[in-house]
Amino acid sequence: MSTEHRTADNSRGLEPLIDVGELAAYLGVPVSTVYDWRTRGLGPRAYRFGKHLKFAVSDVRIWVEQQRDGEQPVSSDGR
Template identity: 70%
Template sequence: MTTPIPLPHPLLDIRELSEYLGVPVSTIYDWRSRGVGPRAYRFGKHLKFAVADVTEWIEAQRDPAPAASSQPSRR
């Protein structure tokens, strides 16, 4: 019996990614068609998403910090 080779990153299928992000699977396909979603690996007709790539993509979606106002706050 052979020992399985560990993957460098855990992989999610599209359903697992959908559940994780709380968005429909169709949204992920739409993001992919527009080139704005997380990177994926293709194994035949199956898409797999590395958790590390998803985490990186999520961080890139973060809104920038609000700019500090030049006006003093009024209380």
């Protein structure tokens, strides 16, 4: 998620949006994986502008947090 997007959008009071390629690069997965998640209803929410998909940075952050595995970290005292 580039600083250029954040700076330009925030100056107008708009939330930054990223495209499929930027999302795939951020997550380290192929673009085809993002499209596969979309068709199976597994990926982050998106906006469609004609043929273009855009993802709100806040929706991506929420979705990423939801992907965290359920294991609880072990505390320093071993519990």
